[in-house]
Amino acid sequence: MNRVLTLAAYNIKLLLSERNWFFLIWALFALQITIFGSLMSRLVSGKVEDYLFFYSIGLMVITVFDSGASVGRNFVEHAHEGELPYYLSLPISRRGFLAAQALYGVADTMLKTLPPLLGILFFMGRLTVLGAFFAVLALLLLGLGISGIMISMSFIAFKSVDIYSAFIAGLSALLVRFSTVFYPLIFMPNFYSPISLLSPLTYGADLARWFLGFDPQLLLNPILAAAVVTAVAVGTLSLSARIVDRIIEGVKVG
Amino acid sequence: MHAVETLNLSKKYGKTDALRGLNFEVEEGEIMVILGPNGSGKTTLLMILCTILKPTSGIAKVVGIDVAKEGTKVREVMGIAFQEARGFWRHKPSSILRFHASMFDIDPTKRQDLIDQTMKDLELWESRDKLFMHLSGGQAKRLETAKVLVQRPKLAIFDEPTSQVDLRGKRKIWDKIKELRNQGSTIIVATNEVREAEYLADRVTILHQGQRVVCDTIPHLKDAIAGGDVVEVDFEDPVSARLSEELKSLGGSVALSPQGNQMRAMVSRAEDWVPKMTSASYNQGAKISSIKITEPSLDDVFMQFTGTTLEDKP
Numbered sequence: 012m013n014r015v016l017t018l019a020a021y022n023i024k025l026l027l028s029e030r031n032w033f034f035l036i037w038a039l040f041a042l043q044i045t046i047f048g049s050l051m052s053r054l055v056s057g058k059v060e061d062y063l064f065f066y067s068i069g070l071m072v073i074t075v076f077d078s079g080a081s082v083g084r085n086f087v088e089h090a091h092e093g094e095l096p097y098y099l100s101l102p103i104s105r106r107g108f109l110a111a112q113a114l115y116g117v118a119d120t121m122l123k124t125l126p127p128l129l130g131i132l133f134f135m136g137r138l139t140v141l142g143a144f145f146a147v148l149a150l151l152l153l154g155l156g157i158s159g160i161m162i163s164m165s166f167i168a169f170k171s172v173d174i175y176s177a178f179i180a181g182l183s184a185l186l187v188r189f190s191t192v193f194y195p196l197i198f199m200p201n202f203y204s205p206i207s208l209l210s211p212l213t214y215g216a217d218l219a220r221w222f223l224g225f226d227p228q229l230l231l232n233p234i235l236a237a238a239v240v241t242a243v244a245v246g247t248l249s250l251s252a253r254i255v256d257r258i259i260e261g262v263k264v265g
Numbered sequence: 266m267h268a269v270e271t272l273n274l275s276k277k278y279g280k281t282d283a284l285r286g287l288n289f290e291v292e293e294g295e296i297m298v299i300l301g302p303n304g305s306g307k308t309t310l311l312m313i314l315c316t317i318l319k320p321t322s323g324i325a326k327v328v329g330i331d332v333a334k335e336g337t338k339v340r341e342v343m344g345i346a347f348q349e350a351r352g353f354w355r356h357k358p359s360s361i362l363r364f365h366a367s368m369f370d371i372d373p374t375k376r377q378d379l380i381d382q383t384m385k386d387l388e389l390w391e392s393r394d395k396l397f398m399h400l401s402g403g404q405a406k407r408l409e410t411a412k413v414l415v416q417r418p419k420l421a422i423f424d425e426p427t428s429q430v431d432l433r434g435k436r437k438i439w440d441k442i443k444e445l446r447n448q449g450s451t452i453i454v455a456t457n458e459v460r461e462a463e464y465l466a467d468r469v470t471i472l473h474q475g476q477r478v479v480c481d482t483i484p485h486l487k488d489a490i491a492g493g494d495v496v497e498v499d500f501e502d503p504v505s506a507r508l509s510e511e512l513k514s515l516g517g518s519v520a521l522s523p524q525g526n527q528m529r530a531m532v533s534r535a536e537d538w539v540p541k542m543t544s545a546s547y548n549q550g551a552k553i554s555s556i557k558i559t560e561p562s563l564d565d566v567f568m569q570f571t572g573t574t575l576e577d578k579p
Contacts, residue, residue: 018368094353
């Protein structure tokens, strides 16, 4: 366990050296909320009460999604920049290696989302310790699930990085668009809502909103959402552990 | 118990056989050099031993532990300096070594001294706070070696440890590898550099097209090839076909350069063969400009056992 933490800390240390990148992400987040969020909020006013808050949490979910996806990309980059063979030669199990990657993902997600989330909750007068704690927990579970999906897909990159990049771009577009990050499920057309129920982002977004006190009439059942988010995290991380253990090799040489 | 043992070890990449039923042993406390050209399967063997690659079939054991079944245990006792020193672009050498030492539980009270000393020994001290991406190829390669030296594993593996390193640096790395062996580590060095093999090896395994061709000490390998001496003769002009035939009939293994004015012969006793050769040349009117008598090199040994040179492609 100590070695898993050491490995995670080593990568997180590198993450912390990218302070400017985090400031940029937070600034973009603020810009998106103040311009697009407030404009869209006016457009839909009357139909969804406090749409700006709904939108803000949706944007947060997208940030979590990006962060989870970056863990998968990071994993693939390790392989192609030659770090993966080194990591695979270290005295930790493959599952331990994956756990270290997941911890790195958690740290990345926290750094990207926690300050803006607390900021939004504070400015919108919805900051409660319990609400924020459980919302962050829901977002982290979602982030782990996304990381698991992306790492599971990384075996494609060992055949072709181009195919992996195209596949992930397509998958990301579908998971984000067909979800409730920006529109409540009950306002979606009939052809749209069943597809949105396939996206883990739908469950993560609605669960986080429920914990933060958004109108439950516009959200999925929180027990169902919590169950799905947990199942996705556990399922995809187990799958990625199996893939790292059984399929992925560090290098191919003659 | 052998420090390393493989039995019928095979590795395929698609339809390509990188290793073909390899049987290989390394004894505890020795420096085993694996000699072979690029593509002979050296790196694949090392990657399997350090559990990064999985064998297609066969068994590989490190200090009696099966690499396919108990990978984590194997990684506890071995360290590898990779052929390509890549990655960690934004870390510094000192931080890379600290991380490596902590992963292998090097005593925290001695860790920093050990790291500092190793960096000084390998002339990395001045670069300790540079980012990895700003190191030269030779410095990155020395850092790769430094990781294993700091770790002091039971089994240390070096994959072409001195490629990209200047001559002075090579000697330093070789001496440190020998020092590591003297401290009790078993060492495997994969190389295609004859000088490196001759400097380091207790025994040499020649690998060719994924198979072990021969394994022995360097003196035994040299004794095993046809003839004990190498005679290199330069003629002023290309020799005639008749003289060439006559020289070949004198015994030993004789090869003429493509230009026809240089000859290399591996013979049993140079002192018997040279007078016959000079006499035959004189009778045919061929003028000799120089004669050099040496021992066979490992390149000659490699040539004898595989029919190709280390520079040739497999």
